[in-house]
Amino acid sequence: MITTILLYVDPGSGSYLIQVIIAAILGALFYFKTIWWKIKSFFHRPKKDDISKNDEING
Amino acid sequence: MIFPRTTKSMGNYTRHPASFKDPSGFVFETNSKIYRQVNKVYKAEYDLLMSSGLYQELVQQQLLIPHVEIEENLTGTDEYYKTILPDQINFITYAYEWCFEELKDAALATLQTLRVSLDYGMIIKDATPYNIQFHKGKPIFIDTLSFEKYDPLQPWVAYRQFCQHFLFPLYLEYYLKADLQKTMTTYMEGVPVEIVSKMLPLKSNLSLGVWLHVYTQNTFRNSTKTKAEQIKFNKKKLLSLVSHLESIIKKFVVRKATIWGNYYEETILGNEYLANKEKLFGEFCKNLTITSALDIGANEGYFAKLLAARNVQVIATDTDSRTIGNLYQFVKKNGITNVLPLILDVTNPSPALGFNNKERLAFHQRIKTELVVALALLHHLVIGKNISLQIIAGYFAEISEYLLIEFVPREDQKVQQMLASRRDVFEDYTIDKFEYYFRPYFIVRKKETIQGTRRTLYLMERK
Numbered sequence: 320m321i322t323t324i325l326l327y328v329d330p331g332s333g334s335y336l337i338q339v340i341i342a343a344i345l346g347a348l349f350y351f352k353t354i355w356w357k358i359k360s361f362f363h364r365p366k367k368d369d370i371s372k373n374d375e376i377n378g
Numbered sequence: 379m380i381f382p383r384t385t386k387s388m389g390n391y392t393r394h395p396a397s398f399k400d401p402s403g404f405v406f407e408t409n410s411k412i413y414r415q416v417n418k419v420y421k422a423e424y425d426l427l428m429s430s431g432l433y434q435e436l437v438q439q440q441l442l443i444p445h446v447e448i449e450e451n452l453t454g455t456d457e458y459y460k461t462i463l464p465d466q467i468n469f470i471t472y473a474y475e476w477c478f479e480e481l482k483d484a485a486l487a488t489l490q491t492l493r494v495s496l497d498y499g500m501i502i503k504d505a506t507p508y509n510i511q512f513h514k515g516k517p518i519f520i521d522t523l524s525f526e527k528y529d530p531l532q533p534w535v536a537y538r539q540f541c542q543h544f545l546f547p548l549y550l551e552y553y554l555k556a557d558l559q560k561t562m563t564t565y566m567e568g569v570p571v572e573i574v575s576k577m578l579p580l581k582s583n584l585s586l587g588v589w590l591h592v593y594t595q596n597t598f599r600n601s602t603k604t605k606a607e608q609i610k611f612n613k614k615k616l617l618s619l620v621s622h623l624e625s626i627i628k629k630f631v632v633r634k635a636t637i638w639g640n641y642y643e644e645t646i647l648g649n650e651y652l653a654n655k656e657k658l659f660g661e662f663c664k665n666l667t668i669t670s671a672l673d674i675g676a677n678e679g680y681f682a683k684l685l686a687a688r689n690v691q692v693i694a695t696d697t698d699s700r701t702i703g704n705l706y707q708f709v710k711k712n713g714i715t716n717v718l719p720l721i722l723d724v725t726n727p728s729p730a731l732g733f734n735n736k737e738r739l740a741f742h743q744r745i746k747t748e749l750v751v752a753l754a755l756l757h758h759l760v761i762g763k764n765i766s767l768q769i770i771a772g773y774f775a776e777i778s779e780y781l782l783i784e785f786v787p788r789e790d791q792k793v794q795q796m797l798a799s800r801r802d803v804f805e806d807y808t809i810d811k812f813e814y815y816f817r818p819y820f821i822v823r824k825k826e827t828i829q830g831t832r833r834t835l836y837l838m839e840r841k
Contacts, residue, residue: 334538335611337595342533342615344590345622 395736402523417457432498473507474562477703485544501528505540515715542568587626671749679705695722750778775819
C-alpha cells in the first residue's frame with residue numbers, strides 16, 4: 320500500500336535524501352578501503368604485477 | 379503503426395497517446411512516419427543538447443536515436459519550436475516482454491547515457507524502460523527530450539524511477555529465480571520499494587546493494603523532513619552512485635536451463651526431422667517477398683535465424699523466459715541484429731495498459747508482420763489450452779498475411795504425451811478439420827509432409 324502522504328510529495332524529492340545517505344555510505348566505504356590499501360602497501364611491497372593491476376584499476 | 383486517436387487535432391496528425399506527461403514536446407504520426415515536436419519551453423535544453431556535442435557523442439556510441447530536423451511546423455501548434463524526425467524503429471516493445479538480459483542491457487544503456495550526459499553538463503530527467511527500444515540489435519534511448527541542464531548541487535531526479543523500473547525487477551528475478559516480467563504490467567510506475575523489500579529473501583540482506591538501495595530506501599521512503607533545496611550534493615557523489623548501480627547490474631548472471639531443454643535433440647525425431655523441416659521451410663520461403671516475420675513458439679530460434687539470414691526483421695517469441703534469454707545472448711554474441719527475442723504467451727499477449735488503456739498498446743496492435751511462423755505450436759493451443767481450431771484460424775487470420783504453420787497429428791509422440799495426462803475431448807483435432815476451419819480465411823499455397831514424420835507443413839496466404 321502506498322502511504323497517502325507520498326501522493327502529495329514531488330516524486331523526485333522523496334528520493335533525494337536516500338541518495339545523500341547512499342552516497343555518504345559509499346564515500347565512507349571508499350575512505351576505509353583507501354586506508355586499508357595504504358596499510359597493506361606499507362607492510363607489503365608491491366610486486367611488478369600488482370603495480371600494473373593497480374594502474375589498470377585507477378586508469 | 380497507427381496510434382489510437384485520443385484527442386482531436388487541428389492538423390493532419392495523430393499524437394501518440396503515451397506522449398502527454400512531458401510538456402517539452404510530444405510524439406506524433408503523420409504520413410506513416412513518427413515525428414517528435416520540440417516545444418518552445420524546451421528550447422534552451424534542446425539547443426544545449428545539440429550544441430554541446432552531447433548529441434553527437436551519444437549517437438556515436440549508439441546510445442541515442444539519431445534524428446534530422448524538419449524545418450516545418452507539421453502540427454500547426456503555437457508551442458512549436460522544432461520538428462525532428464528520428465530513425466524509425468521497426469517494433470516498439472516493452473519491458474514486460476523483455477528477458478532478464480534485455481532488461482539488464484537496457485538498464486546499463488540508461489546509466490551509460492546518464493554518465494555521458496554528465497560529461498557534457500547535462501543529465502537525464504527520467505529513467506524508464508519505455509524510453510529504451512531495441513534498435514538494430516541494441517537497446518537505445520529514444521526520448522530526445524529527456525535531457526536537461528545538470529545542477530551539481532542536486533541528486534538525480536530519476537533515481538527512484540530507475541530503481542523501480544530496472545534495479546528492483548532485476549533483483550527480484552535474480553534472487554527469486556522466477557519469471558517476473560508480467561509483474562511490470564501491474565506496476566506501470568515500476569515495482570514500489572515497499573513491495574520489493576517484502577518479496578526479497580533473507581539472504582539478500584547480505585548484499586550491500588540490496589541493503590542500500592532496497593532496505594535503506596524503504597526505511598526513508600516517506601521522509602519529507604529534508605527538502606530538496608536543503609540537500610547538498612555534488613558530481614563526485616552522483617558518479618559514485620552511478621558506478622555502484624553499474625557494478626551491481628553488471629554482476630547479475632542468470633541460470634541457463636529452459637523448460638524446453640533440448641527439444642530437438644531429445645525428441646526421437648531428432649536431427650533428421652530438423653533437417654527435413656529446414657529443407658521444406660527454405661523451399662516455402664524461397665519465393666516469399668517479405669520484410670518482417672513473427673515467430674510464435676520460436677524455442678531456440680532455429681527458424682527465426684534462418685529467416686534473419688534472408689534479411690527479414692524477425693520477432694522471435696516464446697513463453698519461456700530462459701529460452702528467450704539464451705536466444706538473446708546468442709544473437710547478441712553473433713551480431714545478428716534483425717532478430718528480436720521477446721517473451722510472449724500467445725494465449726495471453728501483453729494487453730493495452732495505462733491511462734485510458736491507450737498509453738501502452740497491446741502486443742498485436744504494435745507488432746505487425748507480413749509472415750507469422752507457427753511451428754509445432756498448434757497442439758499446444760488445442761490440447762494444452764483447449765482453444766478450438768476454429769478460433770485459432772480466426773486469430774491467425776487477424777495477425778498474418780502469410781502463415782507458415784505445422785500440423786502435428788494425433789498419432790505424434792508429442793501429442794500422445796499431452797493426451798496421456800488428460801481426457802481426450804479433441805475429436806475435431808484432425809488434419810481434415812484443420813484444413814476445413816482454415817479454408818474460409820486462407821488459401822493453401824504449399825503443403826508438404828515432413829519426411830520421416832506424419833507432421834505437415836503449410837504455407838497459407840490470407841484471402
